[in-house]
Amino acid sequence: MKIASWNVNSLNVRLPHLLEWLKLQQPDIVGLQETKLDDPRFPDDALAAAGYRSVFTGQKTYNGVALVSKEPPGDVVTDIPGFDHEQRRVIAASYGDLRVINLYVVNGKAVGDEKYEFKLRWLEAVHAWIADELARHPKLVVMGDFNIAPDDRDVHDPAIWNADSILTSTAERAALKRLLDLGLHDSFRLHHDDGGVFSWWDYRAAGFRRDLGLRIDLLLVSDALRGKCIGAEIDREPRTWERPSDHTPALITLVS
């Protein structure tokens, strides 16, 4: 089965891209971030017509996450236990014995900013939640826009994206490592050692044309899924389409 993560930066604008990509790739499960839609406006009818079930938790203008899938979801969670917050950034669901958590990690704005401090607190809460989920669901995928580039291979210029920069700072990377230390693996790195493969390019300064990107969209797989993850890719194509999201989909292939 194929599982994907895509920050669509407004599902209202990007629905045609999503529908086209579902047709092309036929993924089984897709986690969306930054839908920027409140729940009554979520296009679940259009996705149902394309053969996909949807669960979602959204808000106007900002944030918003969803899971769309060919199989019906169960046991849906839309808040970090003990960390309820108005910002709609997490959704989890079960598909048989597979558990999927979809995250839109806080951006953080700049190192030292109050939003950065919130990012680190939020990641601590997510850590506790994932530890609990993993104890109950050995077959776990944690996907999303992590807003953290794991290491220097994942940035176009390590001099710019350094230990003091947002998305690459020491504390952010340490928080990601703490998640991985629970028994999760960056699926892309199970299959590729090369640098320069990115999932996000800034709209500004012709970032995509110049390939000034970062790899911040990740799918983490648990120990129990590690051997079943037979492929991990980033599909650059949707980023080449007209009026694209600034992110492009990341995906994995799992065998049962």
Place this chain on the structure above:
DNA sequence: ATGGTAGTCTAACTA
């Protein structure tokens, strides 16, 4: 060093 773009919404915030 600055500003560059996009989305939501028409002012300013977020990324």
